[in-house]
Amino acid sequence: xxxxxxxxxxxxxxxxxxxxxxxxxxxxxxxxxxxxxxxxxxxxxxxxxxxxxxxxxxxxxxxxxxxxxxxxxxxxxxxxxxxxxxxxxxxxxxxxxxxxxxxxxxxxxxxxxxxxxxxxxxxxxxxxxxxxxxxxxxxxxxxxxxxxxxxxxxxxxxxxxxxxxxxxxxxxxxxxxxxxxxxxxxxxxxxxxxxxxxxxxxxxxxxxxxxxxxxxxxxxxxxxxxxxxxxxxxxxxxxxxxxxxxxxxxxxxxxxxxxxxxxxxxxxxxxxxxxxxxxxxxxxxxxxxxxxxxxxxxxxxxxx
Amino acid sequence: xxxxxxxxxxxxxxxxxxxxxxxxxxxxxxxxxxxxxxxxxxxxxxxxxxxxxxxxxxxxxxxxxxxxxxxxxxxxxxxxxxxxxxxxxxxxxxxxxxxxxxxxxxxxxxxxxxxxxxxxxxxxxxxxxxxxxxxxxxxxxxxxxxxxxxxxxxxxxxxxxxxxxxxxxxxxxxxxxxxxxxxxxxxxxxxxxxxxxxxxxxxxxxxxxxxxxxxxxxxxxxxxxxxxxxxxxxxxxxxxxxxxxxxxxxxxxxxxxxxxxxxxxxxxxxxxxxxxxxxxxxxxxxxxxxxxxxxxxxxxxxxx
Numbered sequence: 001x002x003x004x005x006x007x008x009x010x011x012x013x014x015x016x017x018x019x020x021x022x023x024x025x026x027x028x029x030x031x032x033x034x035x036x037x038x039x040x041x042x043x044x045x046x047x048x049x050x051x052x053x054x055x056x057x058x059x060x061x062x063x064x065x066x067x068x069x070x071x072x073x074x075x076x077x078x079x080x081x082x083x084x085x086x087x088x089x090x091x092x093x094x095x096x097x098x099x100x101x102x103x104x105x106x107x108x109x110x111x112x113x114x115x116x117x118x119x120x121x122x123x124x125x126x127x128x129x130x131x132x133x134x135x136x137x138x139x140x141x142x143x144x145x146x147x148x149x150x151x152x153x154x155x156x157x158x159x160x161x162x163x164x165x166x167x168x169x170x171x172x173x174x175x176x177x178x179x180x181x182x183x184x185x186x187x188x189x190x191x192x193x194x195x196x197x198x199x200x201x202x203x204x205x206x207x208x209x210x211x212x213x214x215x216x217x218x219x220x221x222x223x224x225x226x227x228x229x230x231x232x233x234x235x236x237x238x239x240x241x242x243x244x245x246x247x248x249x250x251x252x253x254x255x256x257x258x259x260x261x262x263x264x265x266x267x268x269x270x271x272x273x274x275x276x277x278x279x280x281x282x283x284x285x286x287x288x289x290x291x292x293x294x295x296x297x298x299x300x301x302x303x304x
Numbered sequence: 305x306x307x308x309x310x311x312x313x314x315x316x317x318x319x320x321x322x323x324x325x326x327x328x329x330x331x332x333x334x335x336x337x338x339x340x341x342x343x344x345x346x347x348x349x350x351x352x353x354x355x356x357x358x359x360x361x362x363x364x365x366x367x368x369x370x371x372x373x374x375x376x377x378x379x380x381x382x383x384x385x386x387x388x389x390x391x392x393x394x395x396x397x398x399x400x401x402x403x404x405x406x407x408x409x410x411x412x413x414x415x416x417x418x419x420x421x422x423x424x425x426x427x428x429x430x431x432x433x434x435x436x437x438x439x440x441x442x443x444x445x446x447x448x449x450x451x452x453x454x455x456x457x458x459x460x461x462x463x464x465x466x467x468x469x470x471x472x473x474x475x476x477x478x479x480x481x482x483x484x485x486x487x488x489x490x491x492x493x494x495x496x497x498x499x500x501x502x503x504x505x506x507x508x509x510x511x512x513x514x515x516x517x518x519x520x521x522x523x524x525x526x527x528x529x530x531x532x533x534x535x536x537x538x539x540x541x542x543x544x545x546x547x548x549x550x551x552x553x554x555x556x557x558x559x560x561x562x563x564x565x566x567x568x569x570x571x572x573x574x575x576x577x578x579x580x581x582x583x584x585x586x587x588x589x590x591x592x593x594x595x596x597x598x599x600x601x602x603x604x605x606x607x608x
Contacts, residue, residue, distance in 0.1 A: 065412075069376040
């Protein structure tokens, strides 16, 4: 059961020749969720061969152009291809206003049900509670109402009991199905029940997406123990004044937050167009928190 | 003084892995005009190294997603980069409604003046009369109010008098400046006045952009003698019923119109995503009108 992220866009504000505005696909147990939807998201989906028909829900953090204007073309394309499944759209309530205006002037009559769920940036909220996952919003501080999102799996994978797996000669190829709760059947057809070989995992995996925001040290608490944290790092710390003025975060600050929150892995992104080479951003964050990676378009990041 | 077209998008309705929705840059005597603005137009400008700062005006035919939703990101980027020059936007009046809603919810405060000029699809209108060019709207027939555009140069290039150029031993390298109305100065510093070597050209060059529309044979009159005609050819003629139903044109019909209008060159475009190979569309149109080309993204087409 996959839990992995594909980055579709990594730029801030404006695209560059190589980078697109914010958009990511999170595959959480085969539920495909689109997080932010900057311009050309549908082109990026085509480019990386991810079918829009598989998207179950869209999550928009805030209504700056580089985080949402791809929704116009994407919804038109989804409708053009005759989708019938419901689609959930979690976003600030003003998005409904502009989408309704758009549908009206473009003569778009939806063939599928678009469920609009307004986000609220006043406090942490559970906004989605699905069979396979939960999503919480996290208030961020930016120039418009903005929320981050934390995606948490339900029914986490079980933990193997290594000694017993060894004692029963369980082959490595069966570890994954054991973690998923299935019994083991050996070559003679004998069944070894799952509970003998595994134990419950008290800690479900989670992915947090925090963009765009002023550096908020108090997020350490709500992000505590997250497996993978994507945090915007628009600027190098030498541009701290610019970051404060525009309500963005520096790479150093993203690293500081990751460390304070005790997360597993940090993923940087939302890079200012001024940086052609991104390694200085990476090195700056790694000085604070070693297990840091750069979000690169087209790359996949496992949440584990 | 250039008069040339760069195609940025050639797909209809939805993008494909290789093609983008409608957008073109027309350079008419160093005035850069953007015609239609499908999603990812700003990415295509970056890709083909055309600076958005040079765009003087934007012309939108109608408000289907594949012809205008790139305007959101493009205007945000133009504003982000601190443009000060006025920008003219010619489009159906509803575009102003949605843009104003967008500016409000995204907190965009324009730093430059955006002059909105509403198009009218009831009859042929002169909507732009600039020092270097004129633009007329042409009513088209589609599912929403739609206009095509005809761009005509002012002060057309003069015609050389070949016998006199020869008699005065004018070198080939000076022909262009003579056409532009400049006098000839020979190596001894003697001036030969322009009027001796050239005559006025009664026929200014023009470019017509017709998308999207049902086949309208009556356009032959208004398009008569156009140098370059871009006409949508969404389908092959075997899908005529589909073309009629969706108010689009077939490649054969585009060729028939070009022939009836007595134009110089026909450029096909707005291809349905079903056609990976476009040559059948080309061959179909060429049977009706030989001087036909395919609009290919990134290619330049001289208007002469």
